[in-house]
Amino acid sequence: MIVARSLRQHAVSTLITVVAAGLASGLVMSVFTVSEQSKVAFTGGDIGYDAVLGAKGSPLQLVLNTVYHLETSPGNIPWAVYEETKARPDVRYAIPYAVGDNLRGYRIVGTTSEIFDVFEYQRGKGFDFDRGRAFSDDRMEAVLGAKAAKDLGLDIGSEFRPSHGVRFQPGTEHAEVYVVTGVLEATNTPADQVVWIPIEGIYRMEGHKVAEGKETVERGAKLIPDEWKEVSAVMIKYHSIAAGMFHKNDVDSGKLYTLAWPIADVMGGFFNKMGWITQILLYVAYLVVVVAAFGLLASIYNTMNERRREFAILRALGARKSTVFSVIVLEAATIAFLGSLLGYAVYLGILSVATVVIRDQTGVVMEAFAYHPALLWTPVGMVVIGAFAGVFPAFKAYSTDVARTLA
Amino acid sequence: MALLELRGIKKSYKSPDGQIQEILDVPAFDVEAASEVAIAGTSGCGKTTFLNIIAGLLTPDAGQVRFEGQVVSDLGEAKRDAWRAKNLGYVFQTFQLLGGYTALENVLLGMTFGPGADRDFAAALLTQLGLGDRLRHRPSQMSIGQQQRVALARALANRPKIVLADEPTGNLDPRFALEALEMLRGLCREHGAALVCVSHDPRVLEAFDKSLDFRDLNLAMAREVPS
Numbered sequence: 001m002i003v004a005r006s007l008r009q010h011a012v013s014t015l016i017t018v019v020a021a022g023l024a025s026g027l028v029m030s031v032f033t034v035s036e037q038s039k040v041a042f043t044g045g046d047i048g049y050d051a052v053l054g055a056k057g058s059p060l061q062l063v064l065n066t067v068y069h070l071e072t073s074p075g076n077i078p079w080a081v082y083e084e085t086k087a088r089p090d091v092r093y094a095i096p097y098a099v100g101d102n103l104r105g106y107r108i109v110g111t112t113s114e115i116f117d118v119f120e121y122q123r124g125k126g127f128d129f130d131r132g133r134a135f136s137d138d139r140m141e142a143v144l145g146a147k148a149a150k151d152l153g154l155d156i157g158s159e160f161r162p163s164h165g166v167r168f169q170p171g172t173e174h175a176e177v178y179v180v181t182g183v184l185e186a187t188n189t190p191a192d193q194v195v196w197i198p199i200e201g202i203y204r205m206e207g208h209k210v211a212e213g214k215e216t217v218e219r220g221a222k223l224i225p226d227e228w229k230e231v232s233a234v235m236i237k238y239h240s241i242a243a244g245m246f247h248k249n250d251v252d253s254g255k256l257y258t259l260a261w262p263i264a265d266v267m268g269g270f271f272n273k274m275g276w277i278t279q280i281l282l283y284v285a286y287l288v289v290v291v292a293a294f295g296l297l298a299s300i301y302n303t304m305n306e307r308r309r310e311f312a313i314l315r316a317l318g319a320r321k322s323t324v325f326s327v328i329v330l331e332a333a334t335i336a337f338l339g340s341l342l343g344y345a346v347y348l349g350i351l352s353v354a355t356v357v358i359r360d361q362t363g364v365v366m367e368a369f370a371y372h373p374a375l376l377w378t379p380v381g382m383v384v385i386g387a388f389a390g391v392f393p394a395f396k397a398y399s400t401d402v403a404r405t406l407a
Numbered sequence: 408m409a410l411l412e413l414r415g416i417k418k419s420y421k422s423p424d425g426q427i428q429e430i431l432d433v434p435a436f437d438v439e440a441a442s443e444v445a446i447a448g449t450s451g452c453g454k455t456t457f458l459n460i461i462a463g464l465l466t467p468d469a470g471q472v473r474f475e476g477q478v479v480s481d482l483g484e485a486k487r488d489a490w491r492a493k494n495l496g497y498v499f500q501t502f503q504l505l506g507g508y509t510a511l512e513n514v515l516l517g518m519t520f521g522p523g524a525d526r527d528f529a530a531a532l533l534t535q536l537g538l539g540d541r542l543r544h545r546p547s548q549m550s551i552g553q554q555q556r557v558a559l560a561r562a563l564a565n566r567p568k569i570v571l572a573d574e575p576t577g578n579l580d581p582r583f584a585l586e587a588l589e590m591l592r593g594l595c596r597e598h599g600a601a602l603v604c605v606s607h608d609p610r611v612l613e614a615f616d617k618s619l620d621f622r623d624l625n626l627a628m629a630r631e632v633p634s
Contacts, residue, residue, distance in 0.1 A: 001512070001519075009507045313503045316464060317561070318492020318520035320485050403459045406503060 002314075003331045010303055014335060017292075017299040021339020024292035025382045026346025028285040032374035033347070034354050035278040037366040039271045048120025049095075050244050051261035053077070053085055053251065054233040059260035060270050066097055066233045067263060068362055069107045069190045072166060073099050077257055079229035085236060090243030093118045096231040098202040103160055105168040106148045108195045110202030113137050119235065121191050132156045132182030135198055142178045143196040146186035147363065152195075154180050162197070162205065174205050190363030203229055236261075289385065292339070297389040300332055304396050311397045312405035321398050328394035329387050336386020340379030347375075408476055409437035410601055411461065411569060415470035417627075418456055430456050431467070432627040438569065438601050443592065446605045447612050448621030452628055454605045457621070458571045461603070462495055463487035475568075492521040496562030496600065498591065500574035502554050504546040510557045511542040514564045521565035532560040536590060552583045556590065563594045570595050572604040576611055588614055 007014045047067065054062040055075030064071040079096075086094040095118075098110035116127050116134040135141035144154055154160065158180045161173040178197060186192055203224050238244045244261045251259040260266045311324050351369065359365050418431040430453040438444055448454040459465040461472060463479055472480035479490050504513050514529040533542055536556040546554050555578070562570050575591055576584035588604075588611055595602040604611070605621070612618040622628045 001516070005507050005512075309503070310505055310507075313505060314516070314520075315488070316462070316491075316497055316499075316503070317517045318488050318565075320488045320520075322485065323520070403456070403464045406464075406499065407455060 002327050003334055006303075006307070006327075006331055007334065010299075013299045013302070017296050017335050018338045018342055020292040020295045021336050021382060021386065022342025022346050024285070024289040025340045025343025025378055026350060027288055028282075028378045029343060029347040029372075029374050030350040030354070031278070031281045031285045032378075033351060033370070033372045034366070035281070036372055037370060038358065038364070039268075040367070046122045047263050048122050048125060049093075049235045049237045050241075050263065051236040051238070051247065051259055052233050052263065053081070053094075053236060053257060053259050056256060056258055059258055059266045062233060062258055062260045063263055063266045065099065066235065067190070068364065069109075069194060070362060073232040074258070076230035076232055077234075079226045079231060081257065082231050082234045083226070085234050085247075088243075088247065090239050090246065092237040092239050094237075095119050095235040096199055097233045097235065098199050098230070099232045100166065101162040101164060101174070101202070101205065102166055102168050103148075103162055103195045104152060106145075106152060106193055106195050107166060108142075108162050108197055108202075110197055110199035112199055115196065116143070118237075120237070121187055121189055125187070127187070127191070128185045130183050130185040132180070135181050135196065137198045137200060139198065140176055140178045140201055141181045141198070143182040143184060144180055145184055145192040145194045145196075147192040148195050149180075149183040151193075155183065156180055162195075176201070176205055188365035193363040199231070200224070289382070293385045293389040296332055296335055296386055297392060299335075300328065300390055301393040301396070304393050307397070308400050308405055311400045312402045315400065315402040316406060324400070325394045325398040328397050329390040332390025332393075333383050333387040336383045336389075337379075339386070340382045343379060343382065410440040410442075410475060411436075411438040411603075412473040413437070413461070413470065414473070416457075416460060416467045416472070417469040418453075418460060418465070418467050429627045429630070431460070431625055432630075433457065433470070433624050434626065436624055438603055440568065441596075441599045441601055443595070443602045443615055444604070445612050445615035445618035446603065446621050446624070447607065447618050448605060449607050452621055453625055454621055455573055457625070458497075458573050458603070458605060462497055462571055463491050488520070492565065494568045496565065496567040496570040498558055498562045498570065498572040498575045500577040502546075502558040502578070504554055504557055504561075506546055509543045509545055510538055510549065510553075510560075513546070513557055514561045517561040518564045525564075529560070529564055532564060533557065536560055536594075551578060552580070552587065555579055555583075555587050559587070559591050559594060563598055563600070566598055567600050569601040569603065572602065572606075574606050574608075575604060576606065576608060581610070584608065585610060585614060 052062050052066050054066070055077050057074035061071055061074045065073050082094060082096045085091060093114070095111055095115050099107065101108040113134045113136070120126050130146065135143050144152070149155065159177050161175070161177055163169065164172040164174060178201070238247070248259045248261050251257050314324060315321070355366050413433055413436040416431055416433040417429070419427050419429045422428045446454065456465060460467050466480055471478050474490070474494065479487060482490065505516065508516060510533055511529055514533060515524045515526065518524045518529060530542060533539065536559060538553060538556055541549055541553060546557070549557070572591060576587055579587055592602060604615070606612060
């Protein structure tokens with residue numbers, strides 16, 4: 001009764017302190033969950049293929065460019081390398097990617113229609129069509145990811161002209177007109193933001209070089225010689241884990257290309273290197289908790305002078321010193337507890353926004369509300385810290401001189 | 408054996424200029440169960456210190472306070488708190504009600520540390536004192552006289568064996584002072600509690616059959632050099 005009455009009596013300072021504790025608690029839970037879930041989402045534990053083969057350079061850049069459709073391509077590799085890779089007996093499938101164009105900011109990826117048959121973007125999950133059909137490899141047709149179709153406002157039969165480069169700049173449109181033949185079901189992966197066209201189309205696009213020194217292939221040419229063609233990367237699925245190891249040894253010994261394998265390790269390494277950012281965010285979050293704890297302490301401490309008489313009266317009525325001490329500590333813990341409850345609302349708010357932002361920026365859909373131990377220990381920790389913050393003012397109440405205060 | 412026995416009580420304070428000032432020197436003071444004792448004393452003569460020592464809020468520098476034969480002044484602070492909650496009611500000159508609580512809650516709070524909150528008894532006590540329609544009023548919503556009655560109810564709520572009243576009518580309009588005093592005495596009689604009432608108001612002192620002069624009890628006052 002004493003605690004509840006005191007909280008009500010000091011409603012404004014209680015509310016402010018609860019909000020501060022809630023923000024702190026919500027922030028800590030959010031940092032833990034977002035960092036964990038983004039790591040899970042980006043390290044691609046569920047990616048259906050095993051490796052990405054590309055130009056000599058950073059495996060991370062290669063993965064970001066092909067798996068997450070971020071960054072720029074590290075360069076191209078000859079078509080023959082793709083053919084050789086595909087022909088390896090230990091390779092289940094190899095899908096070529098040619099990148100470098102966009103449709104109003106949505107990346108265009110040139111590939112083969114095989115991607116709609118054998119390719120698995122996640123283990124056991126291939127692309128399914130929401131409507132329409134796959135493109136024909138020898139026609140200027142396109143298939144849109146679910147988000148790309150929705151955001152671009154395109155549907156079956158829509159026509160568009162690709163723009164040069166991975167970032168949209170007005171006036172860079174190619175002359176070629178493509179027709180949408182299919183829209184994929186949402187995959188909740190970056191693939192939802194991709195516009196897929198036949199890889200041949202990339203080679204025949206006006207202004208594109210198909211190989212060093214050779215400008216656009218003459219339009220209408222029936223066949224482009226393989227030695228003129230290049231791909232940005234090849235997505236590879238092996239028959240076994242050992243096959244990936246052997247292939248990596250082969251590629252590394254040649255020193256001409258890069259094989260990002262296993263993909264999860266590449267992204268895992270990235271997250272380990274970037275772990276300091278998470279650490280800093282956590283330190284900031286902890287600091288906010290400390291600030292909230294001091295706020296709580298100050299809030300209660302500031303009421304001590306006016307409440308000294310109250311404690312003296314309670315003591316005169318027979319309340320023990322320990323009772324008065326407990327009342328203050330319990331009051332601080334209650335404020336922290338209420339703050340923790342609010343913290344869940346803050347957490348839900350932050351996660352809701354973060355999930356949308358990350359999905360819009362990367363196409364990666366995080367499992368925002370997955371369980372993380374921080375969702376339990378943060379509120380518990382907040383209550384413990386709150387109780388500790390109450391100890392100092394509680395001691396002040398404890399040592400109230402009853403006779404002098406009531407005189 | 409008296410209900411309350413004080414023997415050789417001494418208490419001194421250090422004054423701001425560093426000198427030790429003797430406040431109390433009470434060789435003996437007894438209170439029988441269910442009796443009334445009125446003590447006359449001027450302001451600043453150590454009456455409140457005297458009552459605080461009886462209540463266990465202060466400990467004497469020397470001497471003993473015995474209650475029903477038990478030396479309570481030697482008990483630890485927590486045990487004195489428990490003893491006070493169980494056996495003693497205290498009426499302060501300024502009532503010392505808690506502003507954030509209703510009349511009923513003020514009474515219940517006093518019971519919480521003793522035998523436990525008894526809502527019916529607390530409400531009955533307040534109703535007996537004419538506050539039946541003021542149970543949910545806060546002190547600031549009541550007159551001074553009504554606040555005094557809440558303080559009386561709180562002092563009696565734990566069915567104490569002794570009630571200490573420190574200038575219980577000091578803050579009251581003279582018209583209501585004697586009425587409040589009679590309520591206090593009536594409640595003590597009804598509940599079988601001894602009453603020790605300290606006052607400098609002659610009308611209050613006259614209401615009792617006999618009253619003691621604090622100067623006769625406290626030898627420290629006799630030693631004071633008149634200024």
